[in-house]
Amino acid sequence: METLEPIIAGHPFFQGMKPEHIRLVTGCAANVRFEPGEYVGREGEPAHRFWVIRQGRIALEIHAPGRGALTIQTLGDGDVAGWSWIVPPYQLRFDIHAMTATRALMFDGECLRGKFATDHELGYEMMQRFSHVMLRRLEAMSLQLLDLYGDHVGGHD
Amino acid sequence: MTDPARPPAERGAPEGHPDPRFARVPQAGPPAAPDPMRPVRWRVLRNESETHDTFTLTLEPAEERPPFRFAPGQFNMLYAPGVGEAAISMSGRAGAADRIAHTIRAVGRVTTSLRARRRGDEIGLRGPFGAPWPVALAHGHDVLLVAGGIGLAPLRPALLEIFDHRERFGRVSLLFGARSPRDLLFAREIETWRGRFDVDVEVTVDRAGPEWRGTVGVVTTLVPQARFDPAGTAAFVCGPEVMMSFTVRELERRGVPHDQVWISMERNMRCGLGLCGHCQFGPLFVCKDGPVFRYDRVAALLGVHEV
Numbered sequence: 001m002e003t004l005e006p007i008i009a010g011h012p013f014f015q016g017m018k019p020e021h022i023r024l025v026t027g028c029a030a031n032v033r034f035e036p037g038e039y040v041g042r043e044g045e046p047a048h049r050f051w052v053i054r055q056g057r058i059a060l061e062i063h064a065p066g067r068g069a070l071t072i073q074t075l076g077d078g079d080v081a082g083w084s085w086i087v088p089p090y091q092l093r094f095d096i097h098a099m100t101a102t103r104a105l106m107f108d109g110e111c112l113r114g115k116f117a118t119d120h121e122l123g124y125e126m127m128q129r130f131s132h133v134m135l136r137r138l139e140a141m142s143l144q145l146l147d148l149y150g151d152h153v154g155g156h157d
Numbered sequence: 158m159t160d161p162a163r164p165p166a167e168r169g170a171p172e173g174h175p176d177p178r179f180a181r182v183p184q185a186g187p188p189a190a191p192d193p194m195r196p197v198r199w200r201v202l203r204n205e206s207e208t209h210d211t212f213t214l215t216l217e218p219a220e221e222r223p224p225f226r227f228a229p230g231q232f233n234m235l236y237a238p239g240v241g242e243a244a245i246s247m248s249g250r251a252g253a254a255d256r257i258a259h260t261i262r263a264v265g266r267v268t269t270s271l272r273a274r275r276r277g278d279e280i281g282l283r284g285p286f287g288a289p290w291p292v293a294l295a296h297g298h299d300v301l302l303v304a305g306g307i308g309l310a311p312l313r314p315a316l317l318e319i320f321d322h323r324e325r326f327g328r329v330s331l332l333f334g335a336r337s338p339r340d341l342l343f344a345r346e347i348e349t350w351r352g353r354f355d356v357d358v359e360v361t362v363d364r365a366g367p368e369w370r371g372t373v374g375v376v377t378t379l380v381p382q383a384r385f386d387p388a389g390t391a392a393f394v395c396g397p398e399v400m401m402s403f404t405v406r407e408l409e410r411r412g413v414p415h416d417q418v419w420i421s422m423e424r425n426m427r428c429g430l431g432l433c434g435h436c437q438f439g440p441l442f443v444c445k446d447g448p449v450f451r452y453d454r455v456a457a458l459l460g461v462h463e464v
Contacts, residue, residue, distance in 0.1 A: 059373065071365050071373040078382065099370060136378075139403070143375040144363045148397045149306035149336040157243035157267035 004029050008105060012078045013052050013129065021122050028111035034058070034098035040081065041096040047084035048109045053077055056102025061095040073140065074099065083130050085109030193430055196236045196281025197222060201274045202256060208340055211307060212272050213248060213260045219279050224253045228289035229314035230421060230449045234429050235259065235271060236281030243267040244426040244444070246311035247285070251318055257282075260310035260342065286429035288449045290315040290419060295391035299327040301383060301413075303404050305334045305376050305396025309342045311421055311448075312395050316350075323355055330357040330383050334376025334400070337362050338369045357384060376400060380407035387412035393449075395421040402459060405452055415453035422447045422455070 005026045008014050014022060032051070034040055040051060040058060051058075057076045061069045072094065075081050084092050086109065116123030191197075198219035205213045214235075218225070227233075232246045243265065249258030263272040274280060292315050300319060304312050312331075319326055331350065335341045341360065351358045359379045361372040372379070377400070392408055394401045401420045408418055424436035424443040431445030439458040441447065 057372070067366075069367045071367070071369065073378075074361075074371075074373045076372070076382065140375050140378050143377065143399070143403060146399060147336070148334075148363070148375070148400050149340065157241065157265035 004031065004105065007054075008052075011052055011054070011105070013080050013133075017125065021119075021125055024115050024119065024122055025107065025112065025126075028108045028115070030106050030108075032104050032106040034102045034104070036098060036100050038098045039095060040098060041092045043092055043095050045092045047082060047090045047092045050080060050082035050085050050107050050109060051096075051104040052107070053079050053081065054103045054105065056104070057099045058102055059095075059097045059099050061097055063095065069095065069097070072144075073137070080130075080133050083134055086113075086127065086130050193283060193286075194428065196234070196242075196283050198279050199257070199282045201276055201278045201280065203276065204272070204274055207260060207342055208344075210264070210340075211260060211262045211342060213258050214271060214274065215249075215256055215258045216280070216282065217256050224255065225257060225285075226253050227251055227257075227285035227314075229292055229318055230290040230311050231285040231287045232311075232426075232429075232448065233257070233259065233282050233284030233286070234426070235261075235267070236283070237267050237270040237274075238279075238281065240270040241267045242281075242283075242427070243271070244286075244429070246421075246448075248310040248313045249317075250321075251289075251314040260307070260313070262307045283429060286426075286444055288447055290393050290421075290449050291391070291451075292318050295319075296325045297327065297389075299385040299390040300329045301332070301385050301390050301392040301408075302330070303332045303376060303380070303392065303394045303396070305400040305404075306336065306340065307342065308396035308400075308421070309333055312393060313343065315393055316356075320356075327389065328357070328385055329355065330359070330385055332359050332361075332376055332379040332383060334361045334363065334379070334396070337364050338371075359383065375403070377403045377407045380404065380411060383411075385411075388414075390417060392418045393421075394418060394452075398422070398459065405456075415456060416451060418452035419449050420452055420455070421449050424448075 003026060005022060008026055008029060009022045053075060055077055057074055058081055059071045060073045061071050064070055081096055084090060199216040200219040201214060202217045203215040207213055227247050229251045232244050234242045235245050236242045245259045245261055247257055248260035261268050261271060263269045302312050302316060319329055347358060350356055361374050361376055361379055363375060365373050390413055392413055394404050405418055422443045424438060426444040427433045427435040429444045431442035436443040
């Protein structure tokens, strides 16, 4: 029977992961599809899942009173959505919203956390990979905060 | 000063022009080597709004002069009479030109004054100055252009030149980031470029409301997904310095060596000749040695505060 194992092993997020670890995470994975406009998750909801995007585009949004949904970042092919499942209190920080028809691999965070409790090496490996995702996202948001193209830029005249 | 005895066509400055710098335009006589410090009169042919704070000024010569030639990435000193000069890159097709386009962001006194110029108005121009994008060096290679904000303007002549000789290059990609959807420069032209099969165009904005259906995030986040061969790519990067530094970091992660990356620096340029020192950048002068630098030649200086 065809499993998700080769698909997961071939995804950039899992690149270089030991085959035995790939097998373990595959046991917590499922193929999912989202329609354009569908909410994958809402801010404040329990975060028991994460998604690895195979194809499509999703938005991370914050709702601001009086301003509606503000997109803070979009994610596409090869990106990972959702890291709140790995850090207590396991609560989504943003709305996650499919902008286009999106195919993804969904991972059950509770299932994985259970495996981490007995396989610390797997837990460390995943924590490292998610730290990298968080670091990159923090870096990108720092640049957004700098307002790179604001009125303070240039103007040597 | 102007000589009222000469016919008007031979005089450089309009009679009674309030700005004495125009009066320094040489009178008719044997051709002399052009003085790079002397602005030449050019006339506004068009002034078109690009976004809420940017515009494209297309100029034609207001006096007889040899054909104007420039290479992609070079800049002119545009002189708004009575206000001052600003260094502005050309944004149109390079080569010999009797019309020159400059896409400008109105942020200071000179650029705000230039924005108010209408068809028929005259301004001064010195140039072209500076080192261009090394487009010919990219022959046979992939080309990646990464632009942030108004940084797309100096890259546009390079992209147009690549389009003119498309068969000489490998895969061509343009990654463009702007502050918000309303700040997207050349929006209609970008749509045309997106429709071409021989260039990958990705656009992102730093912030957007629900009406924006495109990518949100800084331009550096586009680099990991861009399609190019890291070992055989020439990367041209133009935008705010922080954006360029982080872009180079992403290119490093993709395996692009520093000697295959060129950046365009911005400093307070005055003379355009490396004489006045206003744009000194360590041992270099941005106006003369740049503005386009190969990254490995300036990498150490970029990390130094207040250089």
